[in-house]
Amino acid sequence: MDRTELIKKYISFFTENGHKEIANASLIPENDPTVLFTTAGMHPLVPVLLGARHPLGKRLCNVQRCIRTQDIDGVGDAVHHTFFEMLGNWSLGDYFKEEAIRLSFEFLTKALKVPVERLAISCFAGDRDAPKDRESADVWKSLGIPEERIAFLGKEDNWWGPAGKTGPCGPDTEMFYWSGEGSPPKKFDPKDSRWVEIWNDVLMQYVKDEKGNYCEAAQKNVDTGMGVERTAAVLSGLDDDYLSSCFLPIIRELERLSGKKYAGHEKEMRIIADHVKAAVFIIADGVTPSNVERGYVLRRLIRRAIRYGRLLGMRNFVPRAALPVFDIYSDYRFLEKNKAVVLRELDEEEKRFAKTLEGGMREFERVAKNQKRISGRDAFLLYQSYGFPIEMTLELAKEKGVKVDERGFDEENMKHQELSRTASAGVFKSGLADSSEETKRLHTATHLLNAAIKDVLRDKSIHQRGSNITPERLRFDFSFGRKLTQEEIRKVEDLVNEKIREGLPVTAAEMSPDEALRSGAEGVFGHKYGEAVSVYSIGTKGREFSREICAGPHVKNTKELGRFKIVKEEASAAGVRRIKAVLERDVHMV
Numbered sequence: 001m002d003r004t005e006l007i008k009k010y011i012s013f014f015t016e017n018g019h020k021e022i023a024n025a026s027l028i029p030e031n032d033p034t035v036l037f038t039t040a041g042m043h044p045l046v047p048v049l050l051g052a053r054h055p056l057g058k059r060l061c062n063v064q065r066c067i068r069t070q071d072i073d074g075v076g077d078a079v080h081h082t083f084f085e086m087l088g089n090w091s092l093g094d095y096f097k098e099e100a101i102r103l104s105f106e107f108l109t110k111a112l113k114v115p116v117e118r119l120a121i122s123c124f125a126g127d128r129d130a131p132k133d134r135e136s137a138d139v140w141k142s143l144g145i146p147e148e149r150i151a152f153l154g155k156e157d158n159w160w161g162p163a164g165k166t167g168p169c170g171p172d173t174e175m176f177y178w179s180g181e182g183s184p185p186k187k188f189d190p191k192d193s194r195w196v197e198i199w200n201d202v203l204m205q206y207v208k209d210e211k212g213n214y215c216e217a218a219q220k221n222v223d224t225g226m227g228v229e230r231t232a233a234v235l236s237g238l239d240d241d242y243l244s245s246c247f248l249p250i251i252r253e254l255e256r257l258s259g260k261k262y263a264g265h266e267k268e269m270r271i272i273a274d275h276v277k278a279a280v281f282i283i284a285d286g287v288t289p290s291n292v293e294r295g296y297v298l299r300r301l302i303r304r305a306i307r308y309g310r311l312l313g314m315r316n317f318v319p320r321a322a323l324p325v326f327d328i329y330s331d332y333r334f335l336e337k338n339k340a341v342v343l344r345e346l347d348e349e350e351k352r353f354a355k356t357l358e359g360g361m362r363e364f365e366r367v368a369k370n371q372k373r374i375s376g377r378d379a380f381l382l383y384q385s386y387g388f389p390i391e392m393t394l395e396l397a398k399e400k401g402v403k404v405d406e407r408g409f410d411e412e413n414m415k416h417q418e419l420s421r422t423a424s425a426g427v428f429k430s431g432l433a434d435s436s437e438e439t440k441r442l443h444t445a446t447h448l449l450n451a452a453i454k455d456v457l458r459d460k461s462i463h464q465r466g467s468n469i470t471p472e473r474l475r476f477d478f479s480f481g482r483k484l485t486q487e488e489i490r491k492v493e494d495l496v497n498e499k500i501r502e503g504l505p506v507t508a509a510e511m512s513p514d515e516a517l518r519s520g521a522e523g524v525f526g527h528k529y530g531e532a533v534s535v536y537s538i539g540t541k542g543r544e545f546s547r548e549i550c551a552g553p554h555v556k557n558t559k560e561l562g563r564f565k566i567v568k569e570e571a572s573a574a575g576v577r578r579i580k581a582v583l584e585r586d587v588h589m590v
Helices: 003-016 043-049 097-111 134-142 228-235 248-258 266-284 293-311 318-328 333-337 339-368 376-386 390-400 406-428 437-457 486-501 513-518
Strands: 059-067 083-092 119-124 150-153 167-178 195-208 214-227 464-469 474-479 506-511 533-538 546-549 563-573 576-584
Touching: 003 059, 003 083, 003 097, 003 228, 043 083, 043 214, 059 266, 083 097, 083 228, 083 266, 097 134, 097 167, 097 195, 097 214, 119 134, 134 150, 134 167, 167 214, 195 228, 214 228, 248 266, 248 318, 266 293, 266 318, 266 333, 266 339, 293 318, 293 339, 293 390, 318 333, 318 339, 333 339, 339 376, 339 390, 376 390, 376 406, 390 406, 437 464, 437 474, 437 486, 437 533, 437 546, 437 563, 437 576, 486 563, 506 513, 513 533
Parallel strands: 119 150
Antiparallel strands: 059 083, 083 214, 119 167, 167 195, 195 214, 464 474, 474 576, 506 533, 533 546, 563 576
């Protein structure tokens, strides 16, 4: 099935069933600082999943672009991707298990015409925290799924959340499609890879509290996810996602550029196609290659694509390999708008990496000179510092008649991966996903900071370029071409504290995007909005100090914030400054 056909069918089905389509949000998370990128359709909805009201109602649906960095090393097989699209529908305290499952079943069997006999289901097996989810299994059976096609699995397979230490969570029920030849076996074996997961309904039935208890949620939500690439391939009778409409034009271009066929070079071409596509979307969303955070992920993707391109004999190829991405995703208008910038960044990064590769070749010659064997540590140095995949080192070594300690390389690589996992774990521990009072206060403070910066610098062209909030501090990025003076920093800090002392009310109103913009509300990142948005104002009517389109959690009055203090002002990227600040409890201000 074609990508665009699948998306159209999905959105049409759910809008016909009372859902409102919401915007496809930026890859840069606005309301969930626990991740570098938007990793699922639910991330832009964190505040409403926690109880905030969505201006479009309780039934929502969309297709959301996503990046998952933990899958980078897994890319190369037929099903893993760094960039992917996620179809999702949500119930925010409206329908729950029975209707969620019924809608999923109807879409699969009626809209997509998937035969019931090719479907299998998994449900939560239960543990000490929550009972076995027999309710979901009974709904599936009532719809015609036989009992032997339903498997009960543990938390590692059929449970979601909470996103932070506390918050909404619950069992999920997953749908599998038989992709093998012939009739599927009567009994569902989740370990049989021919059963391919195509959809997941997360049933947020519980709330985990600070003591670790799982309590029934006052607002029960449904959050579903269907991967476009996987589903499009499976429904087209393909066991390789890279032969689907989501990737095939890129693969064909790589065959043309390299003079080699996909068959026999699947791994290299899959990695290049995936990484180049991901890079195009990340750059178009405003990120440039660097050595920190999102820029580092982007740089790693581009350079990994270049390394594997060189194994296929390609040079100066990345911008050309990227061109089909703009055609595949022509429905994303912002891609075409940013096309020149994307291609320039790809070209410049490829030129930068060419110099690094030259240094790597010199290092290879050094470690291989007069040696019969290259150590695992040296092989890993070539990989880590110079971007040489082990395949490249093996190929070069073979030409010289030198062996490589592959086992030693694997051991060094595993050590590095473990360190990387440990270092990145902190990214997932807290933030707005916890919806704590601290994060509410800091989130509200970013609105005051945004307005104060424009006021002090007397520059209305300044715009927010990102934020990251934990319960301890806020980080706020904004467009500005120079370092702030100490006097400017002091004035910004003083102005924010002045507004806190004034005890200004924080109010929300729902309106159309056009009305919001006409009212002077600032929209973050230039999103495409839906039919209605929430606009948060700080100050009395007609004398608002701040007015922003925003989704989430705020205090009711600025007097709740405490004393605002800027702890650091620094560069974040070219033309972007970063402020880090904290809120101190001050009895004289509250």
